[in-house]
Amino acid sequence: MPGLVAVVVAHDSAGVLPACLAALAREHVPALVVDNASRDGSADLAARLGARVLRLPRNEGYGRANNAGIWAAGRAEYALIVNPDVELQPGSVDALLAAAEAYPDAGLFAPRIVEPDGRFFFQPRSLLAPYLTNPRGRLHPPEGDACAPFLSGACLMVRRDLFLSLGGFDPEIFLFYEDDDLCRRIADAGKALVHVHGAVALHGRGASSAPERGRVRRSRWHQAWSRSYVSRKYGLPDPTGAMLAKNGVKALLAALSFRRSGIERYGGSVAGAWAARRGRSALVQEGLATEPEAGAW
Incomplete structure (x- = not known):
């Protein structure tokens, strides 16, 4: 897939990486796995499965590791941020790229995320949303492409130059709210956040890393x-x-x-x-x- 690289941040993710990378391969998307000092062989597994691997010596957190991966993605026009417990469904990447062409003023795109129980995940508000604030949190899931106040960091497509110009994910955040913060800064830059209904991603929700004490x-x-x-x-x-x-x-x-x-x-x-x-x-x-x-x- 010319002009697009998937960045997958792994931390003890060997249990879910094969399905994630197989789905990306079916979509003809090259994958760059950023390994956050996994102890379960995730990095070696990703390499065996054909992904390019960036090995970090310690766990840098979700946003910081994605920053490293997107910076290392080279000349790609778009970066597709994908959690290791996400499986893109057939045609999803084409739908995301078509949306980018159809909505040139948008800055961030996300697929329809489907949870393990079949529920369609859609967050109707964000603590940081500067527009579409929806203070009562009324949930009206879209039935087609729509602007949104928030797009989940589980799966996002962004222009690489825009992401880097904004400084990427806030490096002070180790985990949580890094996606809210990125959505806020993209919206503040005058770019819309677009939910792409025709792109579908199955999300394991919380299965990215193996369970551990504490x-x-x-x-x-x-x-x-x-x-x-x-x-x-x-x-x-x-x-x-x-x-x-x-x-x-x-x-x-x-x-x-x-x-x-x-x-x-x-x-x-x-x-x-x-x-x-x-x-x-x-x-x-x-x-x-x-x-x-x-x-x-």
Whole structure:
């Protein structure tokens, strides 16, 4: 597929990579797998399956790894960002490229995402949407191509030059809200976000990485931290107080009832919100940066 490269960020994704890469091959799309220091042989597997592989020495997070991949994609006009648990259906890439030609003023395109239960995923609003804000969150899934307030980072097609000119995904975010932030900056640049109904992607939702101990707590930490970060970035009300109160009560109740899953889930949210409130960065949390000297915040 001339002018298009698929970038797939993998982290312990050996269980889902074969189906993802096979679907891309059927669509004649070359794949670049950015391996986020997998421990399950994902990088070697991707290479055996014919993908070009960029091996990162440590887990850089979703957005930062995609930035590395899109930068390494060379002269491709478009980058197709694909989660490893996504399988593009036949004709989807042609539909996305046709939409790019039909809507030249658009900046970001996404297929119709179908969840494992057959549900059509469509998020009717975003915390950061500067237009089509839909404050009540009324869900009216489109029946054809449509402008949207948000497009999921699970599968996106973007002009590579536009992505790079905007600085890519925000490198301060390790996980979560990086797609909201990119959608916001593309919309602020005067470009529409287009849902392409004729392109279909099956999404495993949460199956990108193999399960591991502490994964839920880590995920919830970043979800809370990133929400606080993007709220501060765009001048929105600080959500940390409400997150601390809501999740603190739930964590306490889980502890009193000895529910380990609840402690991990809600305790992770409390820890992430508290870290954001006191100025700790996600990159420091993940060992990708060092703590600044006192007073540097």
